[in-house]
Amino acid sequence: MNFETIEKAYALLLENVQLIQNQLKTTFYDALIEQNALYVTKEAQDSRIVDNNQALEKLNLSAEEWRRAFQFLLIKASQTELLQVNHQLTPDSIGFILLYLLEELTADKSLDVLEIGSGTGNLAYTLLNNSQKELHYMGIEVDDLLIDLSASMADVMQLDAQFIQEDAVRPQLMKPSDVIISDLPIGYYPNDAIAKRYQVASTSEHTYAHHLLMEQSLKYLKNDGLAIFLAPNNLLTSPQSDLLKDWLHQAASVLAVIALPENLFGHEKNAKSIFVLKKQTDTPQETFVYQLGDLQQQESMLAFIENFQKWKTDNGQS
Known part of the structure; x- marks a missing residue:
């Protein structure tokens, strides 16, 4: 597991989620769901999101590296949008x-x-x-x-x-x-x-x-x-x-x-x-x-x- 790769993935994901959040005026969690859909379907229209998703794909993350990157994102989200215990x-x-x-x-x-x-x-x-x-x-x-x-x-x-x-x-x-x-x-x-x-x-x-x-x-x-x-x-x-x-x-x-x-x-x-x-x-x-x-x-x-x-x-x- 490459922690430098995980950090890069986290940064790319965070930028996309924040872009989507601002565009759709939605929550961090809904924006992450949308980002995941755009990554899988490759249907993003915003060139910045497209470029970041292409960079994510080139990182060739393992499933466990994806999990760690998502985990950091959810921890980041919890700082501003609290989930119940x-x-x-x-x-x-x-x-x-x-x-x-x-x-x-x-x-x-x-x-x-x-x-x-x-x-x-x-x-x-x-x-x-x-x-x-x-x-x-x-x-x-x-x-x-x-x-x-x-x-x-x-x-x-x-x-x-x-x-x-x-x-x-x-x-x-x-x-x-x-x-x-x-x-x-x-x-x-x-x-x-x-x-x-x-x-x-x-x-x-x-x-x-x-x-x-x-x-x-x-x-x-x-x-x-x-x-x-x-x-x-x-x-x-x-x-x-x-x-x-x-x-x-x-x-x-x-x-x-x-x-x-x-x-x-x-x-x-x-x-x-x-x-x-x-x-x-x-x-x-x-x-x-x-x-x-x-x-x-x-x-x-x-x-x-x-x-x-x-x-x-x-x-x-x-």
Whole structure:
């Protein structure tokens, strides 16, 4: 991966997005979607945009270099056009841990992967660009802007990724997946009529959306399928957690709980952990529980990998 090339791509993309934004009087995100369409179709009329897109093409970016350039653009956009917390990028440091878990805990070389709440697509592209396995990916996202944004970037990167715009809490018709993955959106689900269909539903208040999505996700898993969630640290101790634990006892085994450093999230109340579930089997599972240290320190990551591999060996995991 060439970081100088990524910087050049970022500069060219940024200039085009700003040109389009000024011409169309639109948002940065809509302008980026338009830029991606013009790059793919080569239908731009403005000579400056045409020249920049030709220069981009000559850079011959890999899919991962495209992802990094887009990531810098989205970070730039977030400085002036804030996305809500649930729509923000999943940090790469977390994305690569999720990828590691996906690859270490699955035996098949080809996997059907479903992401709940695919957002801007950054986590999807981290997986697709870097996995050693063949991933057949589908993302569900309710926000139309994010669907258009993620799909437009997939077109530029020429990645085989499918997206559908739906409220993931509502039942969908789709084939079972090998792996469900989600940086779970946090908050209350407003529709009590829908929520009451679930075992985790609260009878005294709105139900947590992330609880509903966890229950719904397992309905889309194959037998022995894997669910990897990024969820609040207090998932199993917060209000309504008894309802969640009652459901979990029937539906899944908790393979792993990996606490992430709080400094990744800006504030203690926003901190999350990784929860790995396996669709319920008759085989008892010992849970891997681990507190990750500084993700930028090699020693910390090597210690995590060593402990995880020992747990895998001791528990006969794939």
